[in-house]
Amino acid sequence: MRFVLAIVAFVVAVVLVGLGIAQRTVFHESAKNNLTVELDQANPFVVVGPDALTAHPGTQTVSVSGSADVYVAYGRTADMNAWLGDVPRTLVSYNKDKDRLTTAGTAGVYATRSPSPAPQRKDGSATDAPSTAAPTASVAPAATSAPGTSVANVPSPVGSDLWLNELTGQQLVTTTLSLTSGISLLISGNGGSVMPSKLTLSWPVDSRTPLAGPFILGGIIMFVAGLVLLLVGFLHFRRSRGPRRGRPRGLRGLLHVPPRPAKDVTSTGEARSGRRRRVAVSVSALLLLSGCSPDYWPSPASTEPAIETPDATAPVADPAASAAPKPGDLQVEPAVTVPQMERIMQRVSEFAATVDSSRDAKAAEQRFTGPALANRVANYTIRGTLTSQPAPPPIPASPLTLTLPQQVTDWPRAVLTIAKDSAAPTVAPMALVLVQDSPRTNYRIEYTMSLAPDAQVPEVAPASIGAAPISPEFKGLVLPTGQVGAAYADILTSGDASKWYNSFHTGGDQLVQQLGVEGQNTVRSGLPKTASIEFTTRVTANPILALATNNAGALVALALQQEETVTPNDGGTTGFQTGAVAAALSGFTGKSSKGVQRVTSIQLLFYVPSVSTTSAKVRLLGWSESLIGASELK
Structure with missing residues (x-):
């Protein structure tokens, strides 16, 4: 019966270890959730909206390619729309029903907003609106463009103080961000004549396999149990075998059985001890291998740390403000x-x-x-x-x-x-x-x-x-x-x-x-x-x-x-x-x-x-x- 139980333990061990390995191989899902879209190169700018950037939870890995020069910037959506003004752009959005990115060309419209209280003059009166044509080190003057317009007539986004960060590269720009709602991404050719043509957004997928560790460990335990049952079965079998023929009773007292040399006893003990150590080391090694990664074990879900997170804005009303906001006004x-x-x-x-x-x-x-x-x-x-x-x-x-x-x-x-x-x-x-x-x-x-x-x-x-x-x-x-x-x-x-x-x-x-x-x-x-x-x-x-x-x-x-x-x-x-x-x-x-x-x-x-x-x-x-x-x- 012990041999049958040992065989069953070995079979269960193989099944459990196989299931554990399958969790990390055959049944293991991709570590990334990818969405790719081809970009319209007719407009001078591409805006990736907040809905696209937050289509899936987690940090965003952004890859932009398709032109010799690639420029990527991100900033608050309201600031980006104000900077673009009436410049045409391609808007990248997220279609939740089909789980894909979509593009649509649009002529920029800078929505009229309630003006901020103007700075005060010495007499308390408001100052005149300053000219918007003041020169800057890296931002070209505003210009209205249409699809196909020369790049020279398109304002340059490089160096604008409105952006939270800027990235440039040759052929390809890839970066990992943690952008919240209210943040958009701006893509352009960095002054080149060709716009990037491909955008890929990736989000990490929970690739943990919490059952792999228990399965593998359970298989190891069953394998050890099978070995124990097999060893006990062999010992019991040997002890249960009687002598094939008996000795004469008269000779039992006359025969002299010399004592076993101490050397043999010692060597046998050392051999058994060595076998026990090897078995213990093997089991310990298997246990360590089965627990080498936290992804193999059940654990509470953890949130990945943000890599680049702009400050969230939560404006509140102030009693000292010159005027209370009215219904329909944009939130300050x-x-x-x-x-x-x-x-x-x-x-x-x-x-x-x-x-x-x-x-x-x-x-x-x-x-x-x-x-x-x-x-x-x-x-x-x-x-x-x-x-x-x-x-x-x-x-x-x-x-x-x-x-x-x-x-x-x-x-x-x-x-x-x-x-x-x-x-x-x-x-x-x-x-x-x-x-x-x-x-x-x-x-x-x-x-x-x-x-x-x-x-x-x-x-x-x-x-x-x-x-x-x-x-x-x-x-x-x-x-x-x-x-x-x-x-x-x-x-x-x-x-x-x-x-x-x-x-x-x-x-x-x-x-x-x-x-x-x-x-x-x-x-x-x-x-x-x-x-x-x-x-x-x-x-x-x-x-x-x-x-x-x-x-x-x-x-x-x-x-x-x-x-x-x-x-x-x-x-x-x-x-x-x-x-x-x-x-x-x-x-x-x-x-x-x-x-x-x-x-x-x-x-x-x-x-x-x-x-x-x-x-x-x-x-x-x-x-x-x-x-x-x-x-x-x-």
Whole structure:
């Protein structure tokens, strides 16, 4: 019976091991779920919609081929549609019923959206819409195209700040992403005359075989059980065999049976021990082989880690917003995501270092505007004559300690960020305001301000939500944002005699000490008696950025200009000191009977608290000041 059971155990072992191996071979499904589509090469762009990218769960492996040059970018769907505007494109969608990708050519339509609140002027009025024809380093001007139009008339997507990432290659581009809903893929020929012709999207399939391990292990156990039964059967068979003939009883006591040598006993024991070790080692090896992969065993389903995941956006309404959204309006979203902002700042930092070194004022217009551009242009001019003049402070690329994008639906749009130079830990962090005038222009720096040593930036919404813009007349603040600049300018002019003096926290304000009444009197006392000086401080026409904070306050960025006018008395003359920065900037080195003038740009970042905050005052968080103009009076 034991032999029969051993045979049954061997048969069961073979069946179980066979089933386990079949789980990993014959019955094993493909590790990828692939969808392929041929692309229409008539249109200059292909857009792969979110429904196609998320047709199956898991990360997406994207393969694009069919042209000498392949360009792939991905970004938020709304941003991509805005950038494309009315340019024709081929849209790749997913047909769920047939489980396949479909293509359709479409003439681009840039849907009219509710305009974002325009930046404020000094009087609180909205600024005019900026021109969309501003040049950029890598994005061509907008153009309307039709199928078959020359590539030269099609805008280039390369280098756009709207994309979360870009990929280029020769003949083939393959990458693995983890894109969520709301993200689209843009494909083009990277400036070539031939568009890619083939797109393949792949998603991983759960290729685990949780029964393979148990089957193989069960087969091994049955095989060992069969061996045990077979061995026991042989031993029992030998013991059950009696002698074929008996010995005479009389000789039993006369026969002398010599004892077995100890050597033989020892060697037999060692042989049995060796066999046991070999069996144990074999069984252990088989057990290890059967459990070498976690895919062989039952386990809870695990989610694959994301490789590249853009920040999701979840905008919320803010009570400080200038207007509540109306039914039918597009949902507001932050101007940028954190990965997008990090990419933009890296580009801007490298660009600024290049133009600051070459002193190329024209090229600087590609990444600077407003007061930030005026400061750099003046610095380049001064350094052309006065070589000892230092370059502007470098633009830090990382880390970004704060990213606060504006909640917008359209353009222009802005973002406030605070960056710290990782290579210079002793240098104060820099607050920057970047603006984007239109979908096809890149972000440009408008304000650059060094944070004050005691600056306490209030808590703000995460970048995935963004901040609502504050109306210049909003009454929920201790001072409306449209009046902050004019009030501070009055303090610089009048000191503690200003009616706004008690509305600001001026204790320890170094800027008030340097450019206010105290600093002005110091400059005045250094002039000869034959000259007089007048100071005038005013708000510039540059846009004012006001963004809400979590405690119902506002962060406000704006610019002032302070003019110093020196005129001679009693028919004398005056001029700039020889070798001074004003002389280098103006080019005027002589003496004037009319007088001379210096213009200083002051960029400011304020925190304006809510009226509900007890004894709250407006606080200066950061500033920068530099000479931007000098001339002889006309």
